[in-house]
Amino acid sequence: MKEISPKDFLENPFKMIGEDWLLITAEKEGKTNAMTASWGGVGVIWNKNVTYCFIRDSRYTKEFVDAGETYSLCVFDHEANKEMLGYMGSVSGRTEDKVAKCGLTVEKAENTPYFAEAKTVIICKKLYKVEMPLENLEPAVKEEITNRFYPKGDIHTMYVGEIIKILEK
Secondary structure, eight states: OEEEOGGGOOOOHHHHHHTSOEEEEEEETTEEEEEEEOOEEEEEETTEEEEEEEEETTOHHHHHHHHSSEEEEEEOOHHHHHHHHHHHHHSOTTTSOHHHHTTOOEEEETTEEEETTOSEEEEEEEEEEEEOOGGGSOHHHHHHHHHHHOTTOOOEEEEEEEEEEEEEO
């Protein structure tokens, strides 16, 4: 992996996040956990290059992201890793070691875990988090979004992380 500047980052964020998916990865008490995500983005806020991602309150990985100061976003070749990405998004790390079962190799940058098999890794320092209560949805879309994405009321928390390192193969 080689480090690149955010200015040299050429990935299309719509494809990278919405189609290729990624693993949100973090560490808690010496253990690494990750979950598949297909919502998020990159941008600029507070004069910092940032990512933003969303984690449901029920997800085990949320405990890991909340416990540390950093997390990584690991992007894989989707077609070659579709089964693994599906598994990492549907099985809880509470019940088994998903990382070991998928044969992923944990490495670290900036004391933050990431997977050596990823094609792109974005190391992020948490700047901000906010719960996304359903009552804050605009009235015109509230019913549609609530019914489609939150039928059980399991809301997301949004995390904004400063990009502190980007690694590419």
